[in-house]
Amino acid sequence: MDFDLTDDQKLLTDSVARLLGDRYTFEARKGFQKQDAGWSADMWGQFAEMGLLGLPFDEAYGGFGGGAVDIMLVMEQFGKALVLEPYLATVVLAGTALRIAGSEAQKSAILPEIVGGAMKLAFAHGEQGARYDLSDVTTSARKAADGWVIDGAKSVVLHGDCADKIVVSARTSGGRNDEAGITLFMVDGTAKGVTRRGYQLRDGTRAAEISFASVEIGDDALLGTVGGGFPVIGRVVEAGISAMSAEVVGSMDRMLDVTLDYLRTRQQFGKAIGENQVLQHKAADMLMSTEQGRSMSMLAAMMVDEADDAERVRNFALAKVGVGQAGRFVSQNAVQLHGGIGMTEEYLIGHYFRRVMMFEHSFGDTAYYLNKLADQVH
Amino acid sequence: MDFDLTDDQKLLTDSVARLLGDRYTFEARKGFQKQDAGWSADMWGQFAEMGLLGLPFDEAYGGFGGGAVDIMLVMEQFGKALVLEPYLATVVLAGTALRIAGSEAQKSAILPEIVGGAMKLAFAHGEQGARYDLSDVTTSARKAADGWVIDGAKSVVLHGDCADKIVVSARTSGGRNDEAGITLFMVDGTAKGVTRRGYQLRDGTRAAEISFASVEIGDDALLGTVGGGFPVIGRVVEAGISAMSAEVVGSMDRMLDVTLDYLRTRQQFGKAIGENQVLQHKAADMLMSTEQGRSMSMLAAMMVDEADDAERVRNFALAKVGVGQAGRFVSQNAVQLHGGIGMTEEYLIGHYFRRVMMFEHSFGDTAYYLNKLADQVH
């Protein structure tokens, strides 16, 4: 057991913290959000320059060969600053799919483009009727002479509106919930038959509904094996949970800090409201939730590369519930302790609140994973 | 809608309160508990004299023709004093079975004996393997030439050790959980083949394990119709829930009072501990739970005679959960706010705590009724 960070990891954390502290203030973020894309191409360039976009990729592709802990450290900082850029979608989600299932040719072609900041990706798996069921895929891929034809629609695809390439899951055989018949493909965002409707999510990040109408792709667009998509999707989702858990930890840290500050300075009835013992204890509960959530986020990071399937799946369920509940508790109380100001768009607390809400409803919610854990009690 | 009590009801409440205030102090109760029976025959005589033992029975049998609200008022006072006597078992449980299912002959023979205080009854339904399932009856009754023969065992029979007559549920047909094959009988506590092992419950009241080994009873021991026991049992249990809910309300009232008193007088770090805002808010939460529980207890009382089965059953589920959760919250916090003293046998709070615990695990617990309610969501 060892909680130490390497010197490289400390350096990484510090550099990201410094960059965001300087350039990603709450005010700056408002500006980024107002840009057409809903985020800042300039910051994306900074991330590339700093090596963040290549963090988890092999050095052979220009990456840095980092692991889940490195991603965790970066995402914690992103959670503090509420970073809007398509890092999760590109580097973590689609990036994991490529790392695990991509052919040498695919990796050589795409990863360096990601690392350099030239290419953004999205992971298009969820569908409107699927909710959190990873095997519920109705989008279909039909074999054609020289490739595949995709039909169907994907929903709430994170940063799907700006993605140059989209990792798409499609059914190549089996019934609606059949795990074995799911296959992954790489589709160009601008391919004929692809329609994207971008929109903002409640937390200010972007997503898209994407429909595929007889989209023709070549055999080289196949990602991994035919019918082999499901286990890859599971690993991608786990990488997403781990990364986003770390973001929530960063957000909880900030919410707690900002709330403590408010409690210390806000005067009412002639004294700081933080002198109320009830609010002190509520803050203590927030602190404890934050720390428990941090532990669970570490667990998730540690499990990303765990080889034992049962162990990994179970721990991700524990972690998702733990971070989700901690986030809900901390964010609700951060608003409550602020009172009216916490309810306004102008103030930063509400933005953290919504990012945490977004996490809880991504990749399966608390009830979904409690169900999974309950299934194992016997 | 009308929350008023009649003048008679006010008088009833006052008289019971006065009697218990004078004669049923916490110290007096300790004495009653130490008596062989585990309760006071003298107090039982007082209850008879005051008319409490005849409260719900028709005047034709010497009773007072009172209703569920009258029982509620008495039980609230009993809950404040933690009355040990077999009132619930005799008057409410077995009494309800007799009222609903008894023949004219049975009622004429037994009810006046109850009213006068000469006869105690028990309701022997639960079995060791049944938990809260009312239809789970394995005790059997076999038709003989001139009556019935009963074999089996009943568990945690409230005041079963002192009962002169025992209302026993037995299977006359069908499988283990078959609702249709359950029949009620009246069995003498001293009948041949009846073995009773009395013991104390955690709250200081008495109960017994009762076994029946080829117990022969006459045809006149049949209570109600053959195979018609199940609906009667349901009504008996509901009457029990209603009465005991009122007891819990009385206990919560007392716990809150005693706790407030403690918070006002107990000094620590140079001031009354009740000056701590956190404890004030906890007490406010106890108050709210008590009031919400009181409302639910009223609902139960109101539902005892409701004719619409679905409406009645549903409301009893709501009430049982509501009172159970309120009781658990109030009693746990009463101990917590007292600190060490609340954990001791000598002090009264722990006795209320255990009476409330007993309620939650009588007639089906919170999880059992939440399940019932959940079944209806669709």
Place this chain on the structure above:
Amino acid sequence: MDLRFTAEEIAWRDEVRAFIDAELDPALRERMRVGFGPTKQETIDWQRKLNKKGWACPGWPTEWGGATWTPVQRLIFNEAIQSAPAPDLQGFNITMLGPVLAHFGTPEQKAYFLPRAANLDDWWCQGFSEPGAGSDLASLKTAAKREGDFYIVNGQKIWTSTAHMADWIFALVRTDPNARKKQEGISFLLIDMKTPGITVRPIISIDGSHHLNEVFFDDVKVPVHQRVYEENRGWDVAKYLLGNERSGIARLGKSRANLEFAVDTARQVRSGGAPLVEDRGFRHRVAQIEVDIKALELTQMRVIAAASKKSDGKPDPFSSLLKIKGTELLQATSELIMDTGGPMAMPIWASELHALGNEPIAPEWAGYMAAPYLMLRAASIYGGTNEIQRNILNKAVLRL
């Protein structure tokens, strides 16, 4: 004792429901069912229909159009409105200003303002809160300096709900900055929002909606005859206003409507290969909320019955219980709605759903599943936070 409604009370409930069924625009009702609010014009139209019926201002004195309803009738009326759902009575006009004017107003103030308020000819808003005051309302700073027949008002109000659509504002202002106690030296003014010097700045809430505003007063001239009650005794008026009309504070009808909406959606949403409504975890959550709703429903009736017996005019401290438990239910039910929506609740697309003509990009319900959750976090904050409510319970009942 009988907790059930009497035949007369049931008949009354049926009468109210029948009126709503007959008079409320079905399209508005459906939009409200899924969480949308009525427009200003819709609220006005509805209020006028009620006014025609004689139901616009039930709590007022009968000479000004009030009703002779019992507290139970009032409760039944409120719950029927919330459950329908139909637009609430415009609170600033009906539950706040009206009773205050009827009690403290001059004959001229009553004659002019009351009928207009009942008919929503004037839309009123409330200018109490100020930046920096929060729950400590009496520490307000907006100044009104007497100059002849006018007050010159300078200062700022905040959290002013619907100020951007209001014709008038009733405001607390400081007329004596040197008063001994901060509660003294405050006056209660009626101010026309069209008076020069008033600026309204929107505050957008975290659900993206615009209900709240800041209102700035810059040398605003207010005729002295628009002051209600005596100068420097506005705090008495405010206390009277705040103690008024606690019936419906629990907003149980709204929680019930929320729960219904969640369950209804859960029938349409699939989870694990079956409708979400069949999931045991979901069902248990619904069951627990049903228990809590029932308990509060009965407690509310008890509080109202008790209130109808006493007539000291003071607010019942148990209205704090109704507020706390009521807002907990509003929050629990809105959380359930959001969780039911799941990923489909995360986009901001309520307004975009139909933007593309006949081709909605998501199921209709999806647009409304997160907003109530976000918006109702304020329920435990406004009108005195739930922490303040517990302080009140402690002071008034527990006396620790």
Place this chain on the structure above:
Amino acid sequence: MDLRFTAEEIAWRDEVRAFIDAELDPALRERMRVGFGPTKQETIDWQRKLNKKGWACPGWPTEWGGATWTPVQRLIFNEAIQSAPAPDLQGFNITMLGPVLAHFGTPEQKAYFLPRAANLDDWWCQGFSEPGAGSDLASLKTAAKREGDFYIVNGQKIWTSTAHMADWIFALVRTDPNARKKQEGISFLLIDMKTPGITVRPIISIDGSHHLNEVFFDDVKVPVHQRVYEENRGWDVAKYLLGNERSGIARLGKSRANLEFAVDTARQVRSGGAPLVEDRGFRHRVAQIEVDIKALELTQMRVIAAASKKSDGKPDPFSSLLKIKGTELLQATSELIMDTGGPMAMPIWASELHALGNEPIAPEWAGYMAAPYLMLRAASIYGGTNEIQRNILNKAVLRL
């Protein structure tokens, strides 16, 4: 960073477990599994086995038999003991008195008392709490008046766990009633329980058990050489003692054992025609507890890892987190046990189960299902209530 145990740590865990398997009486272990405590003699026997192995007093200086374990090893050891379950190290001797004597004791005190304490030749108890003091420990009143080479002790202690089986008591007494601050003027005495003038009165807990006592001192003569550290500086000793050895404060092993016992019983109990363990509500409750156990397990490791880096000797304020969350889990798991037992948990028949020879009147588990629930209500009270722990977190970390 790696949250997993290293191979060495796993080997260590296996070694401890193997020792327990080999040395612990299986009958005692089974009795403890269902909630029963060890007898005094069983605790002594077990402590001596550990002492023989060199594991009796791991936190002491090595010259007095302490071990060179890492904090993680210590944690693994504690958890293995709690999970087995095996008797805990006798806390008063091992985690409280030992380190204090090793730090503050005279050479004679160390030489005489430490080996005896490690081997449980003396059973120690703690005389800190007094009636009326509660969490305000320093307001203690028991007086020790110096007369020559003796102190004459008069007063009363309360909540004295195991005083009725103890050979010695270490007590805080007031040696200077005129001290400026109440923390001054206190001394730390070692007192032989056989000294004339000591009376022990049992306090029965609400689970019917006898752990606690009142201890009365009536002109009890205590030789001055039995004072630890300087006169009137006993508060320093007490603070050192209370800050010591927070590893294991969360008692996660116990919560884990509780959970296992509940699930195991739920396999045997029928509900609705099937084993209770198949009920979704039961399963969800277990699942939630598993989440909370996992989170605390990792947090505990983080606290321990951080503690092993710092050496200022001050208690980590995060041990308050471990205490709060740990006791919440003890209480949640004991509630689950009781609810699993259901009606069969309500009788007091633990001691009667076998009273009738070979014919138990209920399933074995039934006798033990309510006692932990009752007894563990004290978990959030003793050692500083959970409210006090939140005050500590606030003061030390949040600084509000």
